[in-house]
Amino acid sequence: MRANLTKVLDSYELTLTDMLPEDVPRLYELSIAVNWPHRPKDWEMAINLGRGYVARDEIGRVLGSAMWFPMGETLASIGMVITSPRLQDHGAGRWLMQHVLADTRARSKVLNATKAAYRLYLSLGFSSRTSVFQHNGIASKVPDGPDHARPMLADHAQAIVALDALAYGADRRALFERLFPVSEGTVILQDGIVCGFALCREFGRGRVIGPVVAKTEQDAIALIRPHVIAHKDQFLRMDTRAEGGLLRRFLDEAGIAFYDTVTTMTLGEVPHGGSVTTYGLANQAFG
Template structure:
């Protein structure tokens, strides 16, 4: 069922329209209003990979957003769902999500829910699956760790896309086509085969390490450590589903401290990973 294109909320009459590149400055203002770190370039990356909606008031201000990203033919990742603080208690988020759910009716869905949005997603039929631990901070030191990771080369790209598909459950080639040109990478090779990788790129207040895919936490640390060395004394972030253990202790010791959690939630049959694990997310919108 198609969601309504206009809605009266509080003293506002909002119109839902497609998200366009020209909206980036207003979307950036919206994310600042809710203390999200996204830069205009981060919004541009999201727009290049997905489809979004914005809620506009009578004079064209953007007061809400919601996006979805195709992951293969049968899965969608939902993210960038924001409503102006003035409208958060008036149903704007649900209204925007109805448009996303209409678009993705034939797909299973996955998202990462903030604490503020958790109840909304439960009411829309999403189920909790895992906790994501956000770590960020100034990388003030480099803890000890293995040095068996190597710099990523262009020849590794195809193997990285294939390894990510094993971990994520579906191939995400369009995501990597956008990430590779703006990222530095590390890999682990065994018998000449890529068995782990980590990318690092500019994001938000500094840089984000992710995605990170590996067979073990020891390998994940080895992949992350060169990025900590390269960007010591700068702000780094990593979003991980790893429970308390070596990887998160390494991040804490490096100064990339635990900050907050979100909850991975799914609707429908979402594929599970394979023989390797996603230790670091691309970001919370893309998983």
Template sequence: MLQDGTYAEYMCRTETKRQIGRPDLQADASIILDSYQLTLSPMTLEDIPKLHELSIGVNWPHRPHDWALLIQLGNGYVARDEIGRVAGSAMWFPMGSHRASVAMVITSPRFQDHGAGSWLMGHILRETGSREKILNATKAAYRLYISLGFTPLKTVFQQNGVAVRVPDAPDTATPMRAEHRDEIVRLDANAYGADRGHIFERLFQVSQGTVIERGGRLVGFALCREFGRGRQMGPVVAETEEDAIALIHPFVKEYKDTFLRMDTRATDGPLRTYLTEAGIVLYDTVTTMTRDFAGAAAFIEKDGPITFGLVNQALG
């Protein structure tokens, strides 16, 4: 796994990729806000120390290696003032050929009331073009996204905390093996509605996993990796909440007395009851919102495998 302060290898592997296919910045790549001139530039891994400071400033939990993973997987902008201080960020992640997940839209507190978020989002919206757009809006950013034409779709419940107990659960999940990977990507595409194979290529490198198989086929999986204050359980894809519980149960057992997090759209029911009993309690909510997404309702309410746990709020 990639640890804090050890993203140099990531930089060597990925910087060439980051320079290919990068659209030119628009003519309005600078703006004057509250007497400060801000300028946009493409986000790179060298920006991580300052991006980490930016996310700490708004109480987001991302550590340097969390930023490294996101920068490798997505496309982003950094806003800087005249003396090089990072004043904002925005990213988008391609999900197949037709969808984009928008995330990591952060503005320094001193610019939050001066239009910096709208300016950053303008570049993201131009770059994503006609793609279906999906994001998870914090309460602070909700009105901004409404003003930009996004429509609320579903609440995401951020459950986290130290796992102080291991509630009873079925022992039907088994450890993920290398030969499961292709099936996992296919099952996720069925649940998510887009091929996220490039996301999983990296997730598999930094995650452990569990699966459930029935009748010779894979019917559910869960991944768990280091993130933020501890570990994130996600994505979790299953056909029922009971299977979702069985998939995360080995992680709760292994990482008892560790800070665990799961972002889920499941409403009150067995899954969230299990998490709460374990000590992984409701901390906050965000709102999944969409734009240019005609099939948004079907994305959430569908038959077959369901995404019970998000990769994280950035990647969905």
């Protein structure tokens, strides 16, 4: 039986419980309190894909959350770690993370750390790997760019899952089973074989473009440009590890401007990608 399911922080006695679908309304309130953009539907997808905990006070308010998502058999992506602003300096995040780390002790771990949580994750043994640059805004312009991508077909699904595994370093089939029904997709074909793809779906304040996997930045631009065309004058977001260059310049010119940076951190033997690159994340929780 799991120990340490209650904790007194500041003037609150918190109780830890498993995260359930009926927690979505209160989790949505929690994310609003810290200015995260997640809609109830985004929380529902996360709960369907992962496992998590909520911290409740004596009257049932949700004051903290933490989740982990299995990525294949040996890797876990950790995300949706939120604590109420009034508890952020009282150890609530560490308490929640200790339970997530206990659950995932047999797996290597990856997460994307906000500036506020970076020191906590360092103290828990995580190491920095790379930066993720969040771009978002109203897509007010469609910059010139390559146009060799085409719409994704249902027949491309298995090849996309395999290509993502090559780029990510783990099989994320379960994630794509949730993403495909709610996404529009583009692909690049070489001799009839999928060698790049981009998905776009509703998320947060508008839509997110990701995952995006390609061989080159030019291919990545070709893949995302049709989504910018389709959703011009709407709010678009893309989280990318590209440090600069053509892709980020394209996003800026489209009005999808740089907004913030988080740090990808790892614990354990987390694989690096292969011969293709993940240019756009599904979101910061899923990677």
